[in-house]
Amino acid sequence: MSATPYKRLRDRYAAYMLLERGLSDNTSVAYLSDIDRLNEFIEAHNLSINSVTTDDLSAFVAELCDVGVAPRSVARIVSGIKSFFKYLKMEREIEVNPALLLGVPHIGRKLPEVLSVDEIDRIISYIDTSTPLGRRNRAIIETLYSCGLRVSELCDLTIDRINFDEGIILVEGKGSKERLVPMSDVAISRILNYIHDDRSLLRPKVGEENIVFLNQRGHRLTRQMIFMILRGLVKDAGIERTISPHTLRHSFATHLLEGGANLRAIQQMLGHESIATTEIYLHIDRHSLRREILAHHPRNHQ
Numbered sequence: 001m002s003a004t005p006y007k008r009l010r011d012r013y014a015a016y017m018l019l020e021r022g023l024s025d026n027t028s029v030a031y032l033s034d035i036d037r038l039n040e041f042i043e044a045h046n047l048s049i050n051s052v053t054t055d056d057l058s059a060f061v062a063e064l065c066d067v068g069v070a071p072r073s074v075a076r077i078v079s080g081i082k083s084f085f086k087y088l089k090m091e092r093e094i095e096v097n098p099a100l101l102l103g104v105p106h107i108g109r110k111l112p113e114v115l116s117v118d119e120i121d122r123i124i125s126y127i128d129t130s131t132p133l134g135r136r137n138r139a140i141i142e143t144l145y146s147c148g149l150r151v152s153e154l155c156d157l158t159i160d161r162i163n164f165d166e167g168i169i170l171v172e173g174k175g176s177k178e179r180l181v182p183m184s185d186v187a188i189s190r191i192l193n194y195i196h197d198d199r200s201l202l203r204p205k206v207g208e209e210n211i212v213f214l215n216q217r218g219h220r221l222t223r224q225m226i227f228m229i230l231r232g233l234v235k236d237a238g239i240e241r242t243i244s245p246h247t248l249r250h251s252f253a254t255h256l257l258e259g260g261a262n263l264r265a266i267q268q269m270l271g272h273e274s275i276a277t278t279e280i281y282l283h284i285d286r287h288s289l290r291r292e293i294l295a296h297h298p299r300n301h302q
Helices: 006-019 024-042 054-066 071-090 117-125 132-147 150-157 187-201 224-235 244-257 263-272 280-296
Strands: 168-172 178-182
Touching: 006 024, 006 071, 024 054, 024 071, 054 071, 117 132, 117 224, 117 244, 132 150, 132 187, 132 224, 132 244, 150 224, 150 244, 178 263, 224 244, 244 263
Parallel strands: none
Antiparallel strands: 168 178
16 A cells, blocks of 8 residues: 555545534644644654554654643644544555554543532622612522523523423523523522513513513623623622632532432533533532531541
8 A cells, every 4th residue: 555645645634624524624723733743743753644553653642741731732632633543544545543542641620610609699799789780680690500501591591481480491502402490489589570670671672582681782691791790799709719600500510419419410400411521510529528527527626
């Protein structure tokens, strides 16, 4: 089997990603950058793309780690390399895929930031509910926290998807997948008051008539606006941590687990496709449990 020059393989692979796989420009550029980096390594060691071995690829990955490339970045590069060699095997440019057994560095799972119940109450206490915007913002924070919604789900929430009698929201999440999420009595009360009083005085823009939360001009709120609202409240409350609307979602799940909720039920309410995604909250709960033991066990106070 004659070896095809790297540049020709690269060009064909680029066309394949665009025309057959339909990958985004950003993903295609990243994958091409990954194999360019590998090709530099291969040429420096007098090897060739068509005859490289698993050991050669492992040496390349080890070199990335040695020069200080972050494990997450190394994992992404390995993903790009695997995709390229899978393509070469499919095109019969190679007989054996050397990237098939290529390992990736362990990536530590970063635990999300979580607020305590007291911190959430403190944030809410700084909302000025004597104003229409304050009453709207109180309803927003209550809904994010008590329903565990993603900020995009809150921005797109429509009135007809809320069953106030049953206390249920029909949420359209990622991939247009729908799920039912129960609402707290506080959230129901705050949303109803906002809709009947302050929102009724607004003139929604065309196409926004059914959106729950609107700005003063009648447009739905953006994710950036929700972030700015929360950031201002966190600052007022004197909480010196990096908090985002997603922190309220993490707090929702963690507090449910600490209260004894079933992990599968939490998965369904969060809209996680895999239970493995939800299991990260088990790590948070264990960490919290260890802190409680260290703080209260008599053996730690001698």
